[in-house]
Amino acid sequence: MKVIYTKVHGYLDYALGFVLLLIPSILQLDSDSLESLIFYILSILILFYSILTDYELGVYKILPMKVHLIVDLVAGIFLLVSPWIFGFYHTIYLPYVILGLIQIGCAILTKPEVEYVR
Secondary structure: OOOEOHHHHHHHHHHHHHHHHHHHHHOOOOOOOHHHHHHHHHHHHHHHHHHHEOOOOOOOOOEOHHHHHHHHHHHHHHHHHHHHHOOOOOOOOHHHHHHHHHHHHHHHHEOOOOOOOO
């Protein structure tokens, strides 16, 4: 059941992008650590492909919404499992799991059809 409209998804994209950018500071992670780098890279990636997405809040409208949702899903799974892939799960893992699940949930629950209001 798809319950999130693309415009709402857009707001969530930009919010998540900025949250991921701020998380290392909020959690007082070392700014040059792998733990922080993952958040920074995903933040930039999410903001970049959101700007390129063909939905209400996209700027250039190049990337189809269905492709955007697939990238969201892959990024969410990567965020979810990254503490175990890179071996820092014993230090920190919960923010990665929570934010990864949020991103996966948003990708799964978003209607892929853009409904522009004219």
